Amino acid sequence: MRRIESQIDTNAPDYKANFAAMSARLKEFHTRQHAARFERPQRDNDRLARQNKLGVRERLKLLLDPGTPFLEFSTLAACREYDGAVPGAAVVTGIGIVQGREVAIHANDASVKGGAWYPLTVKKIVRLLDVALENRLPVIHICDSAGGFLPLQHGVFPDRYLGGRVFRNQVKLSQANIPQIAVVGGHCTAGGAYVPTLSDYNIIIEGTGAIFLGGPPLVKAATGEVVGVQELGGAVMHTSVSGTGDYRAATEQHAFSLAREIVSQWKRMPKTIIETAPCEEPYYDPKELYGIIPKDRKTQFDMREVLARIVDGSRFHEYQPDYGTTLVCGFAHIWGYKVGILANNGVLFNDSSLKAAHFMQLCNQNRTPLVFFQNITGYMVGREYEERGIAKDGAKMLMAQGGSVVPKFTVIANASYGAGNYGMCGRAWDARTLFMWPQAEIGVMGADQAANTLADVKIRQLQREGKELTDEEVAAIREPVLERYKRDVEAYTSTSEIWDDGILDPVNTRNALAMSISAALNAPIDDPHYGIFRL
Amino acid sequence: MTISKLLVANRGEIAARVLRTAKARGLETAVLRHASEQEGPAHVIADEVVTIDGPTPVAAYLDIPQIVEVAKRIGADAVHPGYGFLSENAGFVAALEKAGVTFVGPTSDVIDLMGDKVRARAFVEERGFPVAPSAIEDDGPATFIERARAVGYPLLIKPSAGGGGKGMRVVRADAALEAEIEAARREGKRYFGDGRLFVERYIERPRHIEVQVMGDGKGNVVHFWERECSIQRRFQKIIEETPSPALSPEQRLDICETAAGIARAVNYRGAGTVEFIYAQDGAFYFLEMNTRLQVEHPVTEMVTGFDLVAEQLRIAAGEGLSAAQADIPQTGHSIELRICAEDATADFRPSIGNILLLDEPRGEGVRVDSGILDGGKVTTDFDPMLSKLIVHGSDRAQAIARARHAVQNYVILGVTTNTGYLDAILAHPDFASGDVSTGFLAEQADALTAPGENVDDLLMAVAALSDERLVAEVMQISDMHRKMGGWRN
Amino acid sequence: MRRIFQIGGEETECWLAHDGSRFVLNTPEGVLPCRLDPTTSPGGFVLRARGLVRDVRLAAGPEATFVHMDGRTYEVGRVDPAERLAGSDGGASDDRLVAPMPGVVVSVAVKPGDIVAAGQPLLVIESMKLETTLAAPRDGVVAEIPFAAGDSFGLKDVLAQLAPEED
DSSP: OOBOOOOOOTTSHHHHHHHHHHHHHHHHHHHHHHHHHHOOOHHHHHHHHHTTOOOHHHHHHHHSOTTOOBEEEOTTTTTTSGGGOSGGGGEEEEEEEETTEEEEEEEEOTTTGGGOBOHHHHHHHHHHHHHHHHHTOOEEEEEOOOOBOGGGGGGTSSSTTSHHHHHHHHHHHHHTTOOEEEEEOSEEEGGGGHHHHHSSEEEEETTTOEEESSOHHHHHHHHOOOOOHHHHHBHHHIIIIIOOOSEEESSHHHHHHHHHHHHHTSOOOOOOOOOBOOOOOOSSOGGGHHHHSOSSTTSOOOHHHHHTTTSGGGBOEEESTTSSTTEEEEEEEETTEEEEEEEESSOBOHHHHHHHHHHHHHHHHTTOOEEEEEEEOOBOOSHHHHHHTHHHHHHHHHHHHHTOOSOEEEEEEEEEETHHHHHTTOGGGOOSEEEEOTTOEEESSOHHHHHHHHHHHHHHHHHHTTOOOOHHHHHHHHHHHHHHHHHHTBHHHHHHTTSSSOBOOGGGHHHHHHHHHHHHTTSOOOOOOOOOOOO | OOOOEEEEOOOHHHHHHHHHHHHHTTOEEEEEEETTOOOOHHHHHSSEEEEEOOSSHHHHHTOHHHHHHHHHHHTOSEEEOOSSTTTTOHHHHHHHHHTTOEESSOOHHHHHHHHSHHHHHHHHHHTTOOBOOEEEGGGOGGGHHHHHHHHOSSEEEEETTOOTTTTOEEEOSGGGHHHHHHHHHHHHHHHHSOOOEEEEEOOSSOEEEEEEEEEESSSOEEEEEEEEEEEEETTEEEEEEESOTTOOHHHHHHHHHHHHHHHHHTTOEEEEEEEEEEOTTSOEEEEEEEOSOOTTHHHHHHHHOOOHHHHHHHHHTTOOOSOOGGGOOOOSEEEEEEEESEEGGGTTEEOOEEOOEEEOOOSTTEEEEEOOOTTOEEOSSSOSEEEEEEEEESSHHHHHHHHHHHHHTOEEESSOOSHHHHHHHHHSHHHHHTOOOTTHHHHTHHHHTOOOSOOHHHHHHHHHHTOHHHHHHHHTSOHHHHHHTTOBO | OEEEEEETTEEEEEEEEEOSSSEEEEETTEEEEEEEEEOSSTTEEEEEETTEEEEEEEEEOSSEEEEEETTEEEEEEEEOHHHHHHHOOOSGGGGEEEOSSOEEEEEEOOOTTOEEOTTOEEEEEEETTEEEEEEOSSSEEEEEOOOOTTOEEOTTOEEEEEOOOOO
8 A cells, every 4th residue: 555645845834824823723722621621610629629529530540541542522512601611511521441441431520510410411421322332332430410400401301312311321231231330429319310220330439429319408308308318328328228339439449449340350342353454653744734734724735635644654545546536535544444534625526426435335345444534515516517416426425424334433624514514424424433623614504605695685685675785784794694603613612512522633633533443343343235326 | 336217306407407418328317397397308308207296396396205206116226406406405315315216416414514504614614724704603692793893894694594695784884783683683583484693704896706526425526627606696696607717827726726625524425516705805715515516517517528417427326536636627718698587677577478489599619508498388486597508618708709699699589588688798898807796787787787779660560560460451451552552632 | 550569668559551562660750661571490580671681580479579689689569459448448337236137136245345356256146047146347345235135126226336436
């Protein structure tokens, strides 16, 4: 497999300008991410200390194998909601390694609003459990929550994919023979009591952990009974009287030691085997991505240059290199795993759509996981293309992509607009993991286009009413719409809403993909089978 | 009369050592063993192992009727007592005699005489041999304190019935004399059931020099030269050597002939050792005579080329000495190290455990008299000495170098031993220059137990990498995850 | 992968990792790449660390690893953090002995004020034709024995109470 030959000149002024712009963006990104993970008001840390609890990051340190990677999801969830007062949506999720095994982690962050469940908290947990189900990953829950955030209960409780879905997913995990452990290091009240009870094993930390359907205040209000936390649902009671608790841990260290011991006796199930090769670092320096990704989202760049800084040895076997050239298709290895890559080098045409559909079928036949690098503003429009059947060709691409049985992984590397998002395996299309780059944008159409369209509607409406507008007046209508749209399509909005599994520093893409692929191989790959291709 | 079957009434390294010579001489051999005792080299060498019983293992080895009965039952015509246990017990000698079994050692009357420190001292002094100025209470209790005063300061108060360094008190000033005498009397009553005392001039910075003697009981006595045993901790010898670096050739002859003279004076039969205190000014004084083979006899064997146990057996069989004085050379230099299961960094607390790995040093001039086997177990049933490491060199420097090399390569794992401490002593400049006294180990205690180079990280690496379960735990992480290390996005 | 090692009375927590090509020991002092290969001698190994090659003899006992290196012998105590933590038990529940089911007291061996040792028999009860001896859960002083020989008791009745531990 030949190495991609890079045409990038690292001394060119464009490269340097891009590098500077991306560096500035990343500085802001890393600062925000660090704050979301680690910075808390002193009074919240003090409260945890008073309660004799360790923080969630310290708990993870005790649980995870030292010296192993942790792929954290949606660190910046809720960064644009709730006045930014709920960093990470008060929960930490991700894929980590415990006793050599890949596990999915769901850990309440009690240093944020007591670990309460906000609507986005629920969404983040449901997403993590979906990842666990799809990839057959065991789950370790670290429970320490004040319960549902009542003022927003309408976003936490009633609907299909809200609170109840957490417990439904737990049932489905268990039904699928995927083990779960819950370490109860705080209160599990009302619905929250189901997390440990639906887990196969649970450990309660003496003094801090408690499980009850109704806490002491609710019990007193309901029946007048006065009873303390420990007697109602503490570690001793549940592990010796009710049998709800499996293990009573004297300390936090003891609890996570027990959890690790439980994991160590799980049978290691064989993983799905796909083609691999000896691993090789990319030939080109991944940091060069900062200079390749244009500082202006509209500027075109060659995705092959991006791939050359991500795949093993920068080697790439391109499929149909001379046909459908706005879509790059080919095979490469990431940390040794063979993958089929689709990457946009322009809008999708008939030929690129057909090429994509065929290529994806090849990958399914060969059990090759698919990796999508999105930089797409849409399918080509215009009479010629419609006559050629671009809608049909787009549909064929969707049939192949949506009907794929191999695991799919998506990186929104720049633009992700309209139906192009669909064809290239956007969120709705079951990518096992989906990440955004910091400067990426996602929306039904670009901000400018959207702002113009909406402003046009308003302007014509006013014209019908007989008003002629000055340039300033037109601008006054357009600008606010534009500003709002620009914000709506930003990566930070997407990540805040959990439309993605996190923003990645581009140099971390390689490891994030490799970890995702490795985790995905815990699930089997079906035989290929598709719906009807409108030919 | 010939000896054809020998019972060794002892254990550990000395039993193995005696058995080796006995076998080489074509004797049938048997050895005792308490039921709770671990298997040792002696049990492997002996033709027959006889189990003995007792409320404690030590009690069994002191049980005269039982041991005599064993000797008779198995048809042993001689018993070798080793050292310690019953080796200086006149009652044992008498019982064996009564049973018609030969005792490999001196006659009971000589054992009795030399076993009573006061009588022995008096005997030796009467015959003009040098003794330290002293005062004996029995000679006149009323005048004891005056006579004690007259001995001169500093003086040492000792219990008459005592031994092993117990109950001894040093008095440097007259003001303390009466109080210390009272205290020593109380201790004597407590430890030995006898409050009688005697007082000796206390020699400052003394050296302990002893002479190996051998007599045929028919008036012929030879000496096998001297040994220096000044390296002692709380009166227990740790390192012994020969020749003594302190003696000039004249002094050596003087002290050895004196010892031979004392042995001749009792018509000594068998192996014995006359111990002297040697003062800084070159004067030496009789301390005591041990009427048995001593622990440190191998250094004598290394420089003279004689097998002292073989000599003992010859004499017991009535064959007499195998050599005249002129035939006994002193060639080169020999050092013995007592390897003990003790933790030198924890006040020499006895150490117990299983011997997980044993690899004794080998090489030119190296001899190991071992009482342990690989896979054996060390308990507190008996004293902590596991083995003796003896080296020989053409001179003292070479002997020290060989001793250091051997003790550094003596691998005993599973029990804490004093090998590091012994090496520290050998490495000390004062030991190398021979400038020591019996106070050396106490004076240099801190220097000798000072920790060495900090290799904690290396030790942890060894402990971690040799822990199969730990390594398996690490290697169960996939290659990729290990290579990624602690990566975070 | 974490272990606590005890050397010369001091404990150090560390963890072992393998970075894909070699082992690395992580201690509070730093990281130490290291490698241990067996030789043909019994218990013999070669240690490569700190840039040097050393001959080592070692033997692992149940609680400690004994090492002979560079002419000196060392003992490295090994503590599995999990095992140590499992021992940490206790709390107010250890002050009382509570009846696991209804029954009758057969005999009482102690009285209030008695000093007892952990494991010492306090009383014998009979239930469902089975006699059980109840022992002190910890060292302590007997505060109360509410029932006497011949008395019946019910489920969860306190059969013996120890005085609270003074800290």
